[in-house]
Amino acid sequence: MDRSNLMGLVTDLADRLRSARRISVLTGAGVSAASGVPTFRGEDGLWRRYRPEDLATAQAFARDPALLWEWYGWRRETIARCAPNAAHEVLARWSQGGERTTVVTQNVDDLHLKAGTERLVRLHGSIWELSCSIGCCEAGRTAWRDDRVPMPGLPRCPHCDAPARPAVVWFGEMLAEADLRAAVQATACDVFLTVGTSSLVYPAAGLVEQARLNGAFTAEINAEATPATAIVDLAIQAPAELVLAELDRLLVT
């Protein structure tokens, strides 16, 4: 995308944002890429090197909790070294001091929280929270925070002593009802932005279409074209941290 075309699109989007009463932003792994958190798809994506069914399903955990914890331990160590970037910081600022902007994220790294984002909807959970791995442990369903890096051995549920698992949503699992409800509510907005996501994983990927049906102006900011590119009103192919910083600059001037 050449620079003058890019700046034209960013200016158009800034105008839309300026006059919007409600703004919703769906984010994905691309928003954390500049912080050093690996994405899942794309050139250096994790799912190029690993198979999701081996590492991101309840069946895989039941088969080999130690392997899964090795993988999550490595991801937690990587993320612990990462700080929020300009994309997280701009969205945090927009979310503060009022209910105008809602951020819904698929990211489990909590960098949006670290940046100070308010009323954040974490659709896929948090890598910094654990829950019980067995369905019959009622108390262990409520996630608890565990920031330890490295994790000293396999963590266990404090209620029933079964193996604890990362409180993230794995393939084949349902999203938490309250989070999904909040995300769907966020599609009732004036501008809906989808940022740094491959728009392949549902139900998150369906939110932009829902927003469009609700009458929102929809825009995508992503490094490459995705299935959302063809359905949004405006698509910007550029790094999220640069585009959001520029939008923020245009909005305050």
Ligand code: OAD
């Ligand atoms: P993906 O890894 O699928 O997509 C990240 C997108 O960000 C790609 O399209 C990249 O081109 C783009 N990208 C990379 N760097 C960027 C940058 N600096 N600025 C803008 N875009 C950039 O990540 P998600 O869409 O978040 O699920 O993946 C969705 C879900 O699939 C994840 O939440 C995870 C995964 O399996 C669970 O953990 C349940």
